[in-house]
Every structure is written in structure tokens, then in C-alpha cells.
Amino acid sequence: MSVGELEAFKRAAAVAAAEEVEDGMRVGLGTGSTVAHLLPAIAARGLTRLRCVATSVATAEQAAALGLAVEPFDTLDRLDLAIDGADQIAPDGWIVKGGGGAHVREKVVAAAADRFVVIADATKVVDALTAPVPLELLAFGLAATLVAVAPATVRPGMAPSPDGNVIADYTGPIDDPAALAAFLSSVPGLVDHGLFPPALTAEVVVAGPDGVRRRTV
Template sequence: MSVEHEKQRAAEAAAELVEDGMTVAYLLPALARRGLSLRCVATSPRTEEAALMLDLRVEPFISIDRFDITIDGADQIAPDGWLVKGGGAAHTREKIVAAAADRFVVIADSSKRVTALHPPVPLELLEFGLAATMRLLHPVSLRDAPRSPDGGVIADYHGAVDDLVGLASLLSAAPGVVEHGLFPPTLVADVFVACGDSVEHHNHAKSRV
């Protein structure tokens, strides 16, 4: 089975968790087919454009202070629920909506499962003091990619990721780091991983209220 087929199967399984009247971060064709009444927020302009084309109701994330459910992908998924996100350079927004959700659901194809997280870890950095920030966090490289939706510089951390709690704390505390792409298990409620035609569902945490 192709990766694209697995992504579709995982999305369709996760979409079944969405109920009429919910506020959701985003999920596109699988949700559009269900015809529910939803209030959606997109974490990137590209996602917003695609959602609008499917007649999903997309609102600015200004007055909304919580979501019933957020559904998103991941670049790496460890067995204990730790994630690496940020391949699309929107991990700051993605972490904000994940933290604002009662239930954060991750969907992925089988290639995203890893036995342990590994570098690189995406970073969003301020342009101000960029060289000093990169020296502080060495080894870090700038990514040949557009800036984040909010104008941040996208980079990747290439150092060891053996101590995830320690690394997450180090990156969060470093001046000039807007956000990093390590997502802890405490954010994650469910993971749906498609393997061919089947979908594995792993529950990592209770829904937050």
C-alpha cells in the first residue's frame, strides 16, 4: 500500500471522532464528507485555503480559547507518545492549537513510527540575534524553506535527543527560540497509524478538560 493511501485511512479513522457542533483545528476531505457543523481553525495559509475549497467553516484563532479536538500529523512518533513535528514549518501554531484542545489526535502513515526520536528537531527562531541563538544551540542549521506563517526563521537542531525532557527544556529556555518541534506525550491523547488498509489506534493520555 502507498503512503498516501495510509495517510487517507488514518485521517478517515480519526475523523470519526469528530461530532456535530465541535470546534476543531483542522482535518479536510474526511471531515468535509461527513457534512458536520464545525468551527475550524487552520494552522497554515495552505491548509486554510484547502479547507475553504471544501466548504469547511474556517475562523481566525483569536476569540476561540479552546477546541474539542485537534487532529494533526507528525514527522516522527515514538512508542511512548513523544512526537517530532515541524516539517511544514508551522510547529509553533500546531503546538498552540494542540495545547488548546481537550483532545489532541495524531494521524500518520506507518513510515512515521520510530523506535526512538532522532534529529533533526525543527526550530522556529527570531531573526533578531539569529547568529547568537544558533551559536548557543549548536549544532543548528538554517533550513532552505520559507519563513513560518508568523515570520519566524526555520532551522533544525542536529544534536543528541537522548534526554527528551532535558532537551525540550533547554530549547524552550533558550533566548531567541520561538518554539521547537518536540511534542510531549502529555499533549497527545490518541495516535492513529495506518498500515496498509488497517489502522492502529493507540491511546496515550486521557482527554484534557
């Protein structure tokens, strides 16, 4: 599959999801290459009463440049809708996110939304989740935290998270996503991980050679 085809599929999924945005909504905007197609699709609809929050500086800057009203998340306590991409989508609804290092903010925004919609091209649909699983770690006690979540490595050359924390990756097996998620969440020094449970997602919108498909989780 060519790069051009992949971008076309990302754009198709993004445009389909943008149709779910209604004027007056409070909308959470994710981060990543598929969301980069979502923002102009939302802006093109000409909705004037949206209140948006962004999960990264890059998203906030792109959204603002397109004329979308972006505000700090400390001004809203609930969102009507959040839309974001994914790195992997399993058949049972478990999702891996965080390739861009913003997974903690992405999870906070997803959890605050009445509906969380995931958009992706067909290559992100997998038979089973595999490593890596993105991690956000405190710099304090980093070496000890890495030992506790082993096998894990700091992502080389990666900038800090939007909140200034260290981005790393768990590189071990994912035989049981729920058990791994519970374990990672229990480790002091680990802010959060990129495993998103099925209960968090309302709908998955995937575009591929066969068109756009929607799946309720």
C-alpha cells in the first residue's frame, strides 16, 4: 500500500468522523497523522460555536490556525465528543495509542468525553496487540521505574511528553491486555500507558480499500 493510499484512507476516516461533530459541542481533539486530516475536515464544516481542547501543542497550533476555538482543558469538566487516531486496534476493542507521546492527555480527554471515536486506516487493525506499548514516566526515579516495568526502554531522541515527562516503551509480550494494563497502572512512577480498554471507546471508524467502515465497541 502506497503512502498516497494510506493518506487517502486516513483522510476518509477523518472526514467521516468529522460529520459527527455538531455545532455547540465541546470536542476533544487527538494527536497524530490521522488527526491532521480531521482538523481541516472539522474546520471546513463552518461550525461557529465549537469549544475544543487539544491533546498536544501541535494539535492546538494546527487547530487554531484553521480557525477552531481551542481552550485549556481546565475550563471544561466534560466533553461531548473526542476523536483520535490509534496505533493498533484489536478485534476485542483493545487499542494501543501513544506513538506521538501524548497518550496520557489523550486518555484523559477520551475518558472525559461522552463519546470517544477512534479513526484509523486499515493497516492499524491487527489480529492481536504487539509491543511496543508507549509509557509516560516521571523523571524522578526513572531507572527504578524502568526496572519495575521491564522490559522497557526510553524512546531514543523522543521529546518529553506535553507535560514534561519521559516517553518510554514497554517491549514485552501482550498476552492479556487487561492484566498488563492493570500491572502497568500499579507501578509508581508510571504516569500512564498507551493501552486503551474497550469500555473507553464508543466507535471505531476505519477506512481502507473497501471504503469506510464503522464498528461500535
